[in-house]
Amino acid sequence: MNPTPVSLPYSATASLFASVRRQSETLCSPLTPEDMMVQSCPEASPAKWHLAHTAWFFETFVLREFLHGYRPLNEDYLWLFNSYYNAISAQPEKKLRACFSRPSLAEVLRYRSHVDSAILELLEMGAPEEAERRIVLGLNHEQQHQELLLTDIKHSFWMNPLKPVYKLEGPAITGRGAPVREFLVYESGVYATGHSGEGFAFDNELPRHRVWLDSFAIASQPVTCAEYLEFMQDGGYEQPELWLAEGWTAVQEEKWRAPLYWFQEDGEWQLFTLRGTFSVSDLGNSPVCHLSGYEAEAFARWAGKRLPTEAEWETAAATQPTHGNLLESGALHPVANAGTFFGNTWEWTASAYLGYPGYRALPGALGEYNGKFMSNQTVLRGGSCVTPASHIRPTYRNFFPSRTRWQFSGLRLCLTQE
Structure with missing residues (x-):
């Protein structure tokens, strides 16, 4: 984590928070709800779980500690979407995350919205220095999960006999024109x-x-x-x-x-x-x-x-x-x-x-x-x-x-x- 205090203006922190959180959901936009349930190998996680766990991080390490009067959307989420933090709670076995048909995708998105609103409320009130450090840590944590989300989607599509394409549009993928190695x-x-x-x-x-x-x-x-x-x-x-x-x-x-x-x-x-x-x-x-x-x-x-x-x-x-x-x-x-x-x-x-x-x-x-x-x-x-x-x-x-x-x-x- 940052060795020195993070102190961004409210508008800058809020803008960064909104941008990173929006990016996760944008990455899921080509996916169906069924796509977002798949866990094709023990190392991977369903896309729906990535969306929920990243909200869990902000709720657990920021809102529960620093926002007075915060009320979780669902107390069961504290253990259900815990990845490996044993000091927080027990957690379901990782390889079983594809079994979580409930909460629904709509409920997970509602959970994210609930957490987002509370984080922005905390920032508007003037978040303590430690809370703001943890928000920045949480944003970097979410960016890690954005990468994992795409690697996991790729593996799940590879395991599908139809070999679906995640996204057709984009710049050309080229293997020509590499400079000489030195x-x-x-x-x-x-x-x-x-x-x-x-x-x-x-x-x-x-x-x-x-x-x-x-x-x-x-x-x-x-x-x-x-x-x-x-x-x-x-x-x-x-x-x-x-x-x-x-x-x-x-x-x-x-x-x-x-x-x-x-x-x-x-x-x-x-x-x-x-x-x-x-x-x-x-x-x-x-x-x-x-x-x-x-x-x-x-x-x-x-x-x-x-x-x-x-x-x-x-x-x-x-x-x-x-x-x-x-x-x-x-x-x-x-x-x-x-x-x-x-x-x-x-x-x-x-x-x-x-x-x-x-x-x-x-x-x-x-x-x-x-x-x-x-x-x-x-x-x-x-x-x-x-x-x-x-x-x-x-x-x-x-x-x-x-x-x-x-x-x-x-x-x-x-x-x-x-």
């Missing part, structure tokens, strides 16, 4: 990493600290679909020496032979996207995505390179403009573009997700937001084509188990300099 060299030395203290950050981006990095070179462009196809054609999924032990086990158990959402039709590789199905050959220069961390590591080894550490990635990204193919572009899929470290795909690193030296979780139940997941997770950096643009920065740390593939995740190569 390696950016950084000399050995001490570098600062972590959030600097200006603007919002999650607690896991703190504290800022110094690290020693040996000289390294990092690619200006992520790995493309065409390059990954070469790995596949060279028998990458049949060579155990390329894989970490757990990765090789996953390959055998899951029968991985290509990235998630790739399939063969008449001998040609096709790629399912939120915008429809495309030929992999037509998207050859676009970044490959929906790889597990194990696949990313195996490809890097096959290519004679390695994955960057998160400190190496951040050091390089800190000198790059924070723009790219993000949610607002409307592409909803990686595209070939000029060298940027942001957007297109989250990029796997070689770093375990752990607290920085001196890390302290937030006090109380909010401390469960990030800190308790610092075990058996790998860090990803950079944002994706479904990450809101205002949500990303060089210090942002995403994290998932290395077996995860349903996220928009790819890789960038790195090597140690002699």
Whole structure:
């Protein structure tokens, strides 16, 4: 969370709140109520649940504590839409969220409206500093769920035999015209990493600290679909020496032979996207995505390179403009573009997700937001084509188990300099 107080004028805070909340509902506009009930894998959640849980966050951590006389719409929502905050209440098992046919979608939208009105009332009255900090945290939390909502919708549509299209209109998804990759060299030395203290950050981006990095070179462009196809054609999924032990086990158990959402039709590789199905050959220069961390590591080894550490990635990204193919572009899929470290795909690193030296979780139940997941997770950096643009920065740390593939995740190569 922000290490310094957030203090925006009422109108600015209210406008930001309304904009982020509206965006979540806009993302659901192409969906039917039936679409919004589907949970196609244990990691995912129904779209209706995302809408309810993000309202729950504001109600639980802001309204119940800071708005005198606030009356919840339904007391059962305190536990029903709790995700994993054990200090708040017990909660239903995550994989069962698709069973929540009630409350109805109309009731969930009424719940959101109820919460929104109360938050705006609190802001108009003059929210305490801590309440305003939590509202800003809640907006960043909701942006995370906007991204998850789209990744979950994509997986649910992929599992549907009809392969529905989420959205037809939008800019062209292109895999042509990518610039030549070069390696950016950084000399050995001490570098600062972590959030600097200006603007919002999650607690896991703190504290800022110094690290020693040996000289390294990092690619200006992520790995493309065409390059990954070469790995596949060279028998990458049949060579155990390329894989970490757990990765090789996953390959055998899951029968991985290509990235998630790739399939063969008449001998040609096709790629399912939120915008429809495309030929992999037509998207050859676009970044490959929906790889597990194990696949990313195996490809890097096959290519004679390695994955960057998160400190190496951040050091390089800190000198790059924070723009790219993000949610607002409307592409909803990686595209070939000029060298940027942001957007297109989250990029796997070689770093375990752990607290920085001196890390302290937030006090109380909010401390469960990030800190308790610092075990058996790998860090990803950079944002994706479904990450809101205002949500990303060089210090942002995403994290998932290395077996995860349903996220928009790819890789960038790195090597140690002699």
